[in-house]
Amino acid sequence: MRRLRVGCVGTGFIAGKHLHALAGLDDVEIVAVADAVPERARETADRFGARAHGDGLALLEGEDLDAVWLCVPPFAHGPLEAAAIDRGVPFFVEKPLATDMAVARTVADRVAASGLATGVGYHWRHLDVVRRAEELLAGRPAQLVTGYWLDKTPPVAWWARREHSGSQVIEQTTHIFDLARHLVGEVATVAGAERPAPDGQGDVPAAASALLGFASGAVGSISSARVLGWRHRVALHLVAEDLVVEITERGLTDHELRVVTADGEDVVRTDEDPILAEDREFLDVLLGRLPQARVPYDEALRTHALACAADRAARHGSAITLPDDDA
Ligand SMILES: NC(=O)c1ccc[n+]([C@@H]2O[C@H](COP(=O)([O-])OP(=O)(O)OC[C@H]3O[C@@H](n4cnc5c(N)ncnc54)[C@H](O)[C@@H]3O)[C@@H](O)[C@H]2O)c1
Known part of the structure; x- marks a missing residue:
C-alpha cells in the first residue's frame, strides 16, 4: 500500500489532534513536524517518529512531502502557504485563514492559479x-x-x-x-x-x-x-x-x-470525531478517491x-x- 508522506507545521493543541488522527491511519507516514519553539517540535517529533524542524519553511524546503498540515496561529499564515504552493505541496490548513482578508485573498488567488488541493478545518x-x-x-x-x-x-x-x-x-x-x-x-x-x-x-x-x-x-x-x-x-x-x-x-x-x-x-x-473525518477526506482527495475536500480554501474564504x-x-x-x- 502506498503511504502518503505528510508533515505538520505547528505542534500545539490542534496539531496534536490531527497528528493523533493521522498516526492511526495505515496509509500515512508522518515524516516531519516543525514549530517555532524547537523544543516543542522535538518532543512531538519523538512521539510520532518524525524529524523535527525549528521552522515551517525549513520543513517545506527540506522534506519531500505529499501534503502538509498547517496548524499555526492566525498571525503566522501567508509565508507557509506561499512556500507550500511554490513547492507544489497540497495543504490542509486550520481556520481561521489569517487575521484579516488581505493575506487570505492573496493565498486564495495563488491556490486558484496553482490548482493545488486544499482543505480547511471547518470540522462541524x-x-x-x-x-x-x-x-x-x-x-x-x-x-x-x-x-x-x-x-x-x-x-x-x-x-x-x-x-x-x-x-x-x-x-x-x-x-x-x-x-x-x-x-x-x-x-x-x-x-x-x-x-x-x-x-x-x-x-x-x-x-x-x-x-x-x-x-x-x-x-x-x-x-x-x-x-x-x-x-x-x-x-x-x-x-x-x-x-x-x-x-x-x-x-x-x-x-x-x-x-x-x-x-x-x-x-x-x-x-x-470530525477531525479524523476531515483528515481522512483530505487524504482521499490526495489519493484521487474524491474530487475535492468539503471545505477547500475558496469555500473557507467566503466564511472568513x-x-x-x-x-x-x-x-x-x-x-x-x-x-x-x-x-
Ligand atoms: N478546528 C478547531 O476547532 C480548532 C481548535 C483549536 C485550534 N484551532 C486553530 O488552530 C490554530 C492553532 O491553534 P492551537 O490551539 O493549536 O494553538 P497553539 O498555540 O496551541 O499552537 C500553535 C503552535 O504553532 C507554533 N507556531 C507559531 N508560529 C509558527 C510558525 N511560523 N511556524 C511554526 N510554528 C509556529 C507555536 O509555537 C505553537 O506551538 C489556530 O488558528 C486555531 O484557531 C482550530
Missing part, C-alpha cells in the same frame, strides 16, 4: 448531526438564526491580541458563521457592536454581536463573549416553520443535535470574509453589505 461540516440538520431544513428553511460562542479566554499567549488572533469573532465564532452559511445560505448584510476588552487583557473585545440579514430572507444574530471561567454555550439555533434545530459543541468530539417539533423533542448526543465583515462592523459600529470589497 463533517458531523452526521449537521447532515441530519440539513435534511430537516431542506423542506423548511430557517427563518431565524441565533448563534453563540460564550466561553473563557483561551490561555495561549497569542489569543488576546487582535493583531495575533484577529479577534474572538474571527478565531472562534468563525465556526458558527460557517455553519450558518452552510445551513442557511449566504449573508447579505451584517451590522455589529462590541464591548471593549477587559482591563489589562489585550484588545480582543470582551463581547461582540453581529446582526445578520441572509440572502434567503432569514434574519439572525451571532454573539461572542470571552469573559467566563468556563465554556457556556457554543451553538447555532435555527427556527423554521414548526421546527427548532439546535446544534451544540461541548468539545471536539462532543456534539449535540436538539430538534423540537409540535410532536415533541428529540436529542442526539454524539462522540463522532463573513467573520471579518462581522468583526469590522462590530469594531466600527457600522453596517456592511456583502461582498465587502473594502475589506
